[in-house]
Amino acid sequence: NAGVMQNPRHLVRRRGQEARLRCSPMKGHSHVYWYRQLPEEGLKFMVYLQKENIIDESGMPKERFSAEFPKEGPSILRIQQVVRGDSAAYFCASSPPTGWSYEQYFGPGTRLTVT
Amino acid sequence: QKEVEQNSGPLSVPEGAIASLNCTYSDRGSQSFFWYRQYSGKSPELIMFIYSNGDKEDGRFTAQLNKASQYVSLLIRDSQPSDSATYLCAVVGGSQGNLIFGKGTKLSVKP
Numbered sequence: 001n002a003g004v005m006q007n008p009r010h011l012v013r014r015r016g017q018e019a020r021l022r023c024s025p026m027k028g029h030s031h032v033y034w035y036r037q038l039p040e041e042g043l044k045f046m047v048y049l050q051k052e053n054i055i056d057e058s059g060m061p062k063e064r065f066s067a068e069f070p071k072e073g074p075s076i077l078r079i080q081q082v083v084r085g086d087s088a089a090y091f092c093a094s095s096p097p098t099g100w101s102y103e104q105y106f107g108p109g110t111r112l113t114v115t
Numbered sequence: 116q117k118e119v120e121q122n123s124g125p126l127s128v129p130e131g132a133i134a135s136l137n138c139t140y141s142d143r144g145s146q147s148f149f150w151y152r153q154y155s156g157k158s159p160e161l162i163m164f165i166y167s168n169g170d171k172e173d174g175r176f177t178a179q180l181n182k183a184s185q186y187v188s189l190l191i192r193d194s195q196p197s198d199s200a201t202y203l204c205a206v207v208g209g210s211q212g213n214l215i216f217g218k219g220t221k222l223s224v225k226p
Contacts (some may be wrong), residue, residue: 035214042219045214106158106159
């Protein structure tokens with residue numbers, strides 16, 4: 001009964017490098033949400049995707065951040081030219097395809113440190 | 116801008132007592148409400164959800180919703196030291212299902 005999987009669990013990048021964070025939803029789930037948690041702050045929504053579609057990216061910074069959820073493989077959150085302010089925990093959550101309940105189950109997160 | 120407010124705490128209760136966690140939200144149209152527990156350094160874990168006014172019980176946990184007052188609460192009966200964590204209240208932010216979280220209430224259960 002695999003839950004939401006994320007990798008890597010910890011990622012260290014130097015300023016200016018690229019970070020790629022991966023998320024595989026729970027079995028049977030087709031909706032993926034990405035959230036960011038800055039130190040001492042709450043969880044903030046970034047983007048919502050279904051297979052091959054970005055449904056809502058209203059929480060994504062306008063520059064350097066992108067996300068995808070291809071037909072095959074995990075969802076990927078990509079951060080280009082990272083800066084120190086990108087250091088945070090990035091969580092992926094998935095929800096089932098039917099209904100209106102919006103219950104979301106979180107993965108273990110990726111802790112990104114920018115040096 | 117839709118908001119969710121929680122008292123940051125820390126809320127300290129003795130073992131065996133009832134812990135009461137509160138949350139208010141700004142959007143009167145909100146329909147779905149969630150409580151997550153987050154241990155330090157870990158990811159949020161869904162513990163309760165509620166959609167209808169009134170109470171919903173699950174084991175030691177009871178969620179209470181009052182839409183007229185825009186208020187949702189979580190009661191933890193017979194609190195245990197293992198319940199010590201940050202409790203996050205969340206509401207659905209829009210038609211696409213993204214969640215808006217409060218900043219969380221830190222609960223400490225003293226043995």
